[in-house]
Amino acid sequence: MKVTVERAQLLKSLGHVHRVVERRNTIPILGNVLLRAENSRLSLKATDLDLEITETLAADVATSGSTTVPAHMLYDIVRKLPDGSQIVLEATGDRAVLAIRAARSRFTLQTLPESDFPDLAAGEMTHTFTLGAADVKRLIDRTQFAISTEETRYYLNGIYLHSAGSATNATLRAVATDGHRLAQIDLALPSGANGMPGVIVPRKTVGEVQRLIDDPEAAVTVELSLGKIRFTIGNVVLTSKLIDGTFPDYGRVIPANNDKQLIVDKHDFEQAVDRVSTISSERGRAVKLALASGKLVLSVTNPDSGSATEELEVDYAADALDIGFNSRYLLDIAAQIEGDVAVLRLADPGSPTLIQDKDSKGALYVLMPMRV
Template sequence: MKVTVERAQLLKSLGHVHRVVERRNTIPVLSNALMRAEGASLRLKATDLDIEVVETLPAEVATGGGITVPAHMIHDIVRKLPDGSQVQIETVGDKGTLAVRAGRSRFTLQTIPEGDFPDIAAGEMSHRFELPAGHLKRLIDKTQFAISTEETRYYLNGIYLHVVDKGGAAMLRAVATDGHRLAQVEFGAPEGAAGMPGVIVPRKTVAEVQRLVENPEESVTVELSTAKIRFRFGETVLTSKLIDGTFPDYARVIPAANDKVLTVEKGEFAAAVDRVSTVSSERGRAVKLSVADGRLTLSVTNPDSGSATEEIEVSYEADALDIGFNSRYLLDITGQIDGDTVELKLADPGSPTLIRDPAGPGALYVLMPMRV
């Protein structure tokens, strides 16, 4: 193999593929990225056996062929090369090494044969649809924070992507929950999504897809089956295994009868929660909300460090209520609100609270209260 590539393009492509490679691997070839030169392009591929990313970039190919090289090392080398340089990549003799040249720099890297590299992308996809990258990014951005990190409840370690019927209209919905809070976002299902199986997209895959959305206006092709999902962003293709589990019946925890409506200015509310939680304990993070007669009093009491209170004006016409929440969870949710106000629908101190964004239809959040 002998190929010449423009440094900026190579760096961008390596940036997309090398991230899926774990720093520590018991299987040596999984530390490597596959490089294959053919025609007028160079194809890069990396995998951790759960996710595979493939990217194709234009190149001057003198001799075709394929080899695998340490992914993080080749990325670091190209990153440190001078801007605007041409990078020449060439396999050397029978020693199984790869020479990388740019200007006066020369590197020789150990390789592993292409035949040892695994392929997880095979298999038929039963459903295929396209949607704007901005829509996909919104589904992820608004729900990702609620993904559980508890490995024993593995079926919560991702975003549940499925199609629902809402008033006769098909909606593509994303849901994530960790048992303490729930985030749900939806919009009109694109053509081809109808009848798709409900799938749980793993947390690491979600993070990689989020990074690959560079232009919200471009179109993303999504293909999926009951076992795998594939995202195509132009010349970049990410294929991932899905979480093999059953997502819980989340609709049961979304309250429908909460009749105490509290409307508060988002920025003022978030700043007040942040200030009073300064004295909260690292473990509890509990903040008490006392609401009555158009006023909300936020208070935190920590026996080890002291207490704090702050009062803000709100819109609230129901009976007085005291309720406690984890302050970090409150801030996570207010951080997803697009508009200037937040609407909290309350029931009683022991029941889940429904939080809506008046300016962001299609998104809702549920937060479980804490004892304070």
């Protein structure tokens, strides 16, 4: 194999694929990236056996061929080479090394044979649809923060993607929850997604897709089956296993009859929560909301350091209510509100609260209260 490629392009592609590679691997080949040169293209492929990413870029191929080299090492080398340089990658069949040349720099890296490199066989995909990159990013951005990190409840360690709504108003819905908070967002159901199975996309996959989207105008092709999902964004193809589990009936925790409505300026509310929570303990994090007609008082009491209160003028006309929340969770949700005005629908100090943008925009959030 002998191929010449422009540094900036190779660095960008390696930046995408090397992230999938775990730094500590018991199986040496999983620490490597597969390089394949043919037909004026160089393709790079990396996998952790659950997730596989392939990117193809234009290259000057003198001799076709393939090999595998340590992914993080290659990325670091290319990153440190001079801007604008042309990089020559050369491997000969009789020696298990890859030679890298650029300007006055010379490197050789140990290789492993391509035949050892695992293939994440995707099998047949049952449904295919296309979404705008901005829509995919919005689906992820609005729900990712609520993904559970508790490994024992593995079925909550991802975003539940499924079709919802009625025949006349069908939607593609993304839901994530960790048991303390829930995030849900709906988009119009794209053509080809009708009858799609409900799938749980793992947290790592979600993060990689989010990082791969650098052009909001691009199109993202999504293919899925009961066991796998594949995202194609430009020259990048990301294939992932899905979480094999049943997502809980989340509809039961979304309150329908919360009769107390609080309308608040999102920015004022966010800043006030942030300020008073400065003195909360790492363990406690509780912030108390005391609601009365037209007024909201936020307060935090920490026996070890003191207390803080802040008063806001709000639109609230229901009965007085005191309720507590985890301040970090409250800030996470406030950050998702796209408009300037947030609406909180409350019931009582022990029941979940529904939080939405005043103009809804297809997203809703549920937050469980805390004792304060």
